[in-house]
Amino acid sequence: MNSAVTPSPPPVLRLDGLRKAYGVGTPLEVEVLHGIDLTLQGGEFAALIGPSGSGKSTLLNLIGLLDTPTRGEIHVQGRPTVDLNDTERTALRGRSLGFVFQFHHLINAFSVIDNVMMPALLGGAKPDAATRERALELLDAVGLAMHAHKRPTELSGGQQQRVAIARALMIRPPILLADEPTGNLDSRAADEVFALFRRFNQSFGCAVLLVTHDPRIAARCDRVLEMLDGRLVADRAQTAQA
Ligand code: ADP
Ligand code: MG
Numbered sequence: 001m002n003s004a005v006t007p008s009p010p011p012v013l014r015l016d017g018l019r020k021a022y023g024v025g026t027p028l029e030v031e032v033l034h035g036i037d038l039t040l041q042g043g044e045f046a047a048l049i050g051p052s053g054s055g056k057s058t059l060l061n062l063i064g065l066l067d068t069p070t071r072g073e074i075h076v077q078g079r080p081t082v083d084l085n086d087t088e089r090t091a092l093r094g095r096s097l098g099f100v101f102q103f104h105h106l107i108n109a110f111s112v113i114d115n116v117m118m119p120a121l122l123g124g125a126k127p128d129a130a131t132r133e134r135a136l137e138l139l140d141a142v143g144l145a146m147h148a149h150k151r152p153t154e155l156s157g158g159q160q161q162r163v164a165i166a167r168a169l170m171i172r173p174p175i176l177l178a179d180e181p182t183g184n185l186d187s188r189a190a191d192e193v194f195a196l197f198r199r200f201n202q203s204f205g206c207a208v209l210l211v212t213h214d215p216r217i218a219a220r221c222d223r224v225l226e227m228l229d230g231r232l233v234a235d236r237a238q239t240a241q242a
Contacts, residue, residue, distance in 0.1 A: 010078030012174050012207045013040040013063065018072035020058050032058055034230045035072070042174065043205045045198070045240075047218040050227030056211045059227070060179050063209070065093045077174060094123035098168030098206070100178040104160050106152035106167075113139060113148040116167045123171060138166035142196055158189030165196050169204065176200070178210045182217060194220065 020033040033055050040046060048056050061067040063074060065081060074081045076096050084092065098119075106115045116135040117127065125131050139145045142162040144155070152160055161181060168176060178197065182190035194217055201208045210221065218224050219241045226234035 009042060010075070011039045012042045012044075012077055013038070013209075014073075014075040014078075015039075015063070016073045016075075018059070018062060018069050018074065020055075020062060020067070021070045024070060031070070032230050033062075033069070036232055038225070038232060038235075040175070040207050040209060043201065043207055044223060045201045045208045045221050046210070046223040046225055047221035048209060048211045048225045048227065049213070049218050050233075054227040055230045056227055057179055060177050060209070060211060063175075064097055064099050064177050065089050066099075091123075094119065094171060096174055098171065098173035098176040100161070100164050100168050100176070100181045102180040102183040104152075104164035106160055106163060108152050110151075111149050112144065112152060112155070112163050115152060115163060116170055118170075119167060120170045135166070135170060138169055139163070141199075142166045156189070158185050158192060161185060161189070161193050162196060165193065165200070169200055169206075172204060172206075174206055176206045176208045178208065180211050180213065182212065182214060187216075190214065190217065 015036050015038040018033055018036040019031060021029055021031040023029045036059060048059070050056055062069050069082065076092060079092070081089065081092060113132065113135050116138060117131055120131055121127055136145055136148060139148050142165055144159060144162055147155055147159065152163060155163065176197070182193050185193060197208050197210060198220070200206060212218055222240050223237050224234070225232055
Protein backbone atom coordinates (compact mmCIF):
# COMPACT_ATOMS: atom_id res chain seq x y z
CA MET A 1 0.00 0.00 0.00
CA ASN A 2 1.24 3.46 -0.85
CA SER A 3 1.25 5.39 2.39
CA ALA A 4 1.40 8.70 0.49
CA VAL A 5 -2.04 7.90 -0.95
CA THR A 6 -3.66 6.34 2.11
CA PRO A 7 -1.97 7.68 5.21
CA SER A 8 -2.67 5.30 8.07
CA PRO A 9 -4.23 6.91 11.12
CA PRO A 10 -2.08 7.09 14.25
CA PRO A 11 -2.65 4.27 16.73
CA VAL A 12 -5.36 5.14 19.27
CA LEU A 13 -2.83 4.54 21.99
CA ARG A 14 0.95 4.52 22.16
CA LEU A 15 3.01 4.11 25.31
CA ASP A 16 6.72 4.91 25.21
CA GLY A 17 9.02 3.87 28.04
CA LEU A 18 6.34 4.29 30.67
CA ARG A 19 7.58 4.18 34.25
CA LYS A 20 5.67 4.69 37.47
CA ALA A 21 6.96 4.95 41.01
CA TYR A 22 4.84 5.42 44.11
CA GLY A 23 6.04 7.35 47.15
CA VAL A 24 8.45 9.48 45.10
CA GLY A 25 10.72 11.53 47.38
CA THR A 26 9.96 9.41 50.43
CA PRO A 27 11.95 6.51 51.91
CA LEU A 28 9.17 4.24 50.64
CA GLU A 29 9.67 5.14 46.98
CA VAL A 30 9.11 2.08 44.84
CA GLU A 31 8.99 1.77 41.07
CA VAL A 32 6.19 -0.56 39.97
CA LEU A 33 6.25 -0.05 36.18
CA HIS A 34 9.69 -0.38 34.64
CA GLY A 35 9.38 0.94 31.10
CA ILE A 36 6.28 -0.14 29.19
CA ASP A 37 6.10 0.20 25.39
CA LEU A 38 2.79 -0.60 23.77
CA THR A 39 0.76 0.32 20.71
CA LEU A 40 -2.95 -0.25 20.37
CA GLN A 41 -4.63 0.27 16.98
CA GLY A 42 -8.16 1.54 16.52
CA GLY A 43 -10.73 -1.19 17.11
CA GLU A 44 -8.32 -3.69 18.69
CA PHE A 45 -9.67 -5.94 21.43
CA ALA A 46 -6.91 -6.84 23.89
CA ALA A 47 -6.77 -8.58 27.24
CA LEU A 48 -4.23 -7.56 29.88
CA ILE A 49 -3.36 -10.42 32.20
CA GLY A 50 -0.78 -11.08 34.90
CA PRO A 51 -0.58 -11.94 38.58
CA SER A 52 -1.91 -9.71 41.31
CA GLY A 53 0.53 -6.90 42.00
CA SER A 54 2.14 -7.03 38.55
CA GLY A 55 1.03 -3.48 37.75
CA LYS A 56 -2.08 -3.90 35.62
CA SER A 57 -4.24 -1.38 37.49
CA THR A 58 -1.39 1.10 37.73
CA LEU A 59 -0.94 0.87 33.96
CA LEU A 60 -4.65 1.25 33.26
CA ASN A 61 -4.90 4.27 35.55
CA LEU A 62 -2.03 5.92 33.67
CA ILE A 63 -3.62 5.20 30.30
CA GLY A 64 -6.95 6.48 31.63
CA LEU A 65 -5.21 9.75 32.61
CA LEU A 66 -6.28 9.17 36.21
CA ASP A 67 -2.64 9.26 37.32
CA THR A 68 0.63 10.48 35.79
CA PRO A 69 3.77 8.49 34.95
CA THR A 70 7.14 9.29 36.49
CA ARG A 71 8.77 8.87 33.08
CA GLY A 72 7.72 8.14 29.53
CA GLU A 73 4.90 9.34 27.31
CA ILE A 74 1.32 8.35 26.60
CA HIS A 75 -0.07 9.27 23.19
CA VAL A 76 -3.84 9.20 22.88
CA GLN A 77 -4.94 9.35 19.22
CA GLY A 78 -1.50 10.64 18.32
CA ARG A 79 -1.51 13.36 20.94
CA PRO A 80 1.09 13.43 23.73
CA THR A 81 -0.55 13.71 27.15
CA VAL A 82 2.12 13.89 29.81
CA ASP A 83 2.56 17.65 29.68
CA LEU A 84 -1.16 18.45 29.67
CA ASN A 85 -2.49 20.52 32.54
CA ASP A 86 -5.38 19.26 34.65
CA THR A 87 -8.03 21.00 32.56
CA GLU A 88 -6.65 19.65 29.29
CA ARG A 89 -6.28 16.19 30.80
CA THR A 90 -9.88 16.17 31.99
CA ALA A 91 -11.09 17.37 28.61
CA LEU A 92 -9.15 14.68 26.74
CA ARG A 93 -10.37 12.01 29.14
CA GLY A 94 -13.93 13.21 28.59
CA ARG A 95 -13.55 13.00 24.80
CA SER A 96 -11.49 9.89 24.31
CA LEU A 97 -11.53 7.49 27.24
CA GLY A 98 -14.21 5.28 28.69
CA PHE A 99 -13.41 3.52 31.97
CA VAL A 100 -15.12 0.55 33.61
CA PHE A 101 -13.87 -0.50 37.03
CA GLN A 102 -14.28 -3.74 38.97
CA PHE A 103 -16.44 -1.87 41.42
CA HIS A 104 -18.66 0.19 39.24
CA HIS A 105 -18.67 3.47 41.21
CA LEU A 106 -22.26 4.27 40.33
CA ILE A 107 -23.72 7.07 42.41
CA ASN A 108 -26.72 5.85 44.33
CA ALA A 109 -28.13 9.32 44.93
CA PHE A 110 -28.89 9.43 41.19
CA SER A 111 -31.11 7.25 39.05
CA VAL A 112 -29.59 4.74 36.66
CA ILE A 113 -30.21 6.97 33.63
CA ASP A 114 -28.69 10.00 35.36
CA ASN A 115 -25.59 7.93 36.12
CA VAL A 116 -25.32 7.01 32.44
CA MET A 117 -25.69 10.64 31.35
CA MET A 118 -23.08 11.87 33.83
CA PRO A 119 -19.91 11.68 31.66
CA ALA A 120 -21.63 13.57 28.86
CA LEU A 121 -22.85 16.25 31.27
CA LEU A 122 -19.38 16.56 32.82
CA GLY A 123 -18.04 16.93 29.27
CA GLY A 124 -20.32 19.90 28.68
CA ALA A 125 -23.37 18.27 27.05
CA LYS A 126 -26.72 19.75 28.00
CA PRO A 127 -29.13 17.60 30.01
CA ASP A 128 -31.58 17.83 27.12
CA ALA A 129 -33.86 15.34 25.42
CA ALA A 130 -31.14 14.24 22.98
CA THR A 131 -28.70 13.39 25.77
CA ARG A 132 -31.41 11.54 27.66
CA GLU A 133 -32.43 9.68 24.51
CA ARG A 134 -28.86 8.55 23.90
CA ALA A 135 -28.54 7.33 27.50
CA LEU A 136 -31.78 5.42 27.10
CA GLU A 137 -30.57 3.84 23.84
CA LEU A 138 -27.44 2.65 25.62
CA LEU A 139 -29.47 1.29 28.52
CA ASP A 140 -31.63 -0.49 25.97
CA ALA A 141 -28.49 -1.91 24.33
CA VAL A 142 -27.37 -3.36 27.68
CA GLY A 143 -30.88 -4.71 28.33
CA LEU A 144 -31.80 -2.34 31.14
CA ALA A 145 -34.04 0.35 29.67
CA MET A 146 -36.86 -0.77 31.97
CA HIS A 147 -34.68 0.00 35.00
CA ALA A 148 -33.70 3.52 33.90
CA HIS A 149 -35.43 5.26 36.79
CA LYS A 150 -34.35 2.91 39.56
CA ARG A 151 -31.45 3.54 41.92
CA PRO A 152 -28.28 1.54 41.18
CA THR A 153 -28.58 -0.53 44.39
CA GLU A 154 -31.96 -1.84 43.25
CA LEU A 155 -30.12 -3.77 40.51
CA SER A 156 -28.01 -6.95 40.69
CA GLY A 157 -24.21 -6.77 40.52
CA GLY A 158 -24.19 -7.83 36.87
CA GLN A 159 -26.86 -5.27 36.01
CA GLN A 160 -24.91 -2.53 37.81
CA GLN A 161 -21.83 -3.41 35.79
CA ARG A 162 -23.89 -3.20 32.60
CA VAL A 163 -25.00 0.29 33.66
CA ALA A 164 -21.33 1.19 34.16
CA ILE A 165 -20.58 0.02 30.61
CA ALA A 166 -23.43 2.11 29.22
CA ARG A 167 -22.04 5.09 31.16
CA ALA A 168 -18.53 4.54 29.78
CA LEU A 169 -19.92 4.46 26.24
CA MET A 170 -21.95 7.64 26.58
CA ILE A 171 -19.12 9.71 25.09
CA ARG A 172 -18.47 7.15 22.27
CA PRO A 173 -14.86 6.74 23.37
CA PRO A 174 -12.31 5.49 20.82
CA ILE A 175 -10.64 3.70 23.76
CA LEU A 176 -12.52 1.68 26.34
CA LEU A 177 -10.53 0.62 29.41
CA ALA A 178 -11.84 -1.97 31.83
CA ASP A 179 -10.14 -3.10 35.05
CA GLU A 180 -11.42 -6.56 35.98
CA PRO A 181 -14.99 -5.65 35.03
CA THR A 182 -16.13 -9.24 35.57
CA GLY A 183 -14.03 -9.77 38.70
CA ASN A 184 -16.88 -9.89 41.19
CA LEU A 185 -19.53 -11.47 38.95
CA ASP A 186 -20.63 -15.08 38.65
CA SER A 187 -19.72 -16.76 35.37
CA ARG A 188 -23.08 -16.17 33.70
CA ALA A 189 -23.11 -12.45 34.53
CA ALA A 190 -19.43 -12.28 33.51
CA ASP A 191 -20.29 -13.80 30.11
CA GLU A 192 -23.06 -11.27 29.59
CA VAL A 193 -20.79 -8.37 30.48
CA PHE A 194 -18.03 -9.68 28.24
CA ALA A 195 -20.48 -10.08 25.35
CA LEU A 196 -21.33 -6.39 25.68
CA PHE A 197 -17.69 -5.35 25.36
CA ARG A 198 -17.44 -7.47 22.23
CA ARG A 199 -20.65 -6.08 20.77
CA PHE A 200 -19.67 -2.45 21.37
CA ASN A 201 -16.17 -3.10 20.06
CA GLN A 202 -17.72 -4.36 16.83
CA SER A 203 -20.53 -1.82 16.51
CA PHE A 204 -18.73 1.36 17.65
CA GLY A 205 -15.22 0.27 16.66
CA CYS A 206 -13.79 1.33 20.02
CA ALA A 207 -10.50 -0.27 21.00
CA VAL A 208 -10.85 -2.29 24.20
CA LEU A 209 -8.15 -2.96 26.77
CA LEU A 210 -9.57 -5.30 29.36
CA VAL A 211 -7.78 -6.47 32.52
CA THR A 212 -8.88 -9.93 33.52
CA HIS A 213 -7.89 -12.82 35.73
CA ASP A 214 -10.26 -15.14 33.91
CA PRO A 215 -8.55 -17.34 31.28
CA ARG A 216 -11.92 -17.97 29.62
CA ILE A 217 -12.32 -14.26 29.02
CA ALA A 218 -8.72 -13.76 27.85
CA ALA A 219 -9.20 -16.62 25.36
CA ARG A 220 -11.98 -14.64 23.68
CA CYS A 221 -9.87 -11.53 23.04
CA ASP A 222 -7.89 -10.94 19.81
CA ARG A 223 -4.65 -10.09 21.56
CA VAL A 224 -3.25 -10.98 24.96
CA LEU A 225 -0.76 -8.78 26.80
CA GLU A 226 0.87 -10.27 29.85
CA MET A 227 2.51 -8.39 32.71
CA LEU A 228 4.93 -9.63 35.31
CA ASP A 229 6.62 -7.50 37.97
CA GLY A 230 5.97 -4.20 36.22
CA ARG A 231 6.99 -5.32 32.74
CA LEU A 232 5.13 -6.50 29.65
CA VAL A 233 6.53 -9.99 29.18
CA ALA A 234 4.28 -11.29 26.39
CA ASP A 235 2.19 -9.85 23.57
CA ARG A 236 0.47 -12.36 21.33
CA ALA A 237 -2.26 -12.22 18.73
CA GLN A 238 -4.75 -15.06 18.80
CA THR A 239 -7.89 -16.22 17.09
CA ALA A 240 -10.60 -15.45 19.59
CA GLN A 241 -12.55 -18.47 20.84
CA ALA A 242 -16.30 -18.26 20.46
P1 ADP B 1 -2.37 -5.32 39.75
O1 ADP B 1 -3.49 -4.47 39.30
O2 ADP B 1 -1.68 -6.06 38.66
O3 ADP B 1 -2.77 -6.24 40.86
P2 ADP B 1 -1.29 -2.86 40.86
O4 ADP B 1 -1.06 -1.94 39.73
O5 ADP B 1 -2.51 -2.63 41.69
O6 ADP B 1 -1.23 -4.37 40.34
O7 ADP B 1 -0.05 -2.81 41.83
C1 ADP B 1 1.28 -2.91 41.36
C2 ADP B 1 2.22 -2.68 42.54
O8 ADP B 1 2.11 -1.32 42.94
C3 ADP B 1 1.89 -3.53 43.76
O9 ADP B 1 3.12 -3.90 44.35
C4 ADP B 1 1.14 -2.59 44.65
O10 ADP B 1 1.32 -2.91 45.99
C5 ADP B 1 1.78 -1.24 44.32
N1 ADP B 1 0.86 -0.11 44.48
C6 ADP B 1 -0.32 0.07 43.83
N2 ADP B 1 -0.88 1.24 44.18
C7 ADP B 1 -0.03 1.82 45.07
C8 ADP B 1 -0.02 3.07 45.79
N3 ADP B 1 -1.01 3.96 45.65
N4 ADP B 1 1.03 3.32 46.61
C9 ADP B 1 2.04 2.44 46.74
N5 ADP B 1 2.11 1.27 46.07
C10 ADP B 1 1.09 0.95 45.26
MG1 MG C 1 -5.55 -4.49 39.78
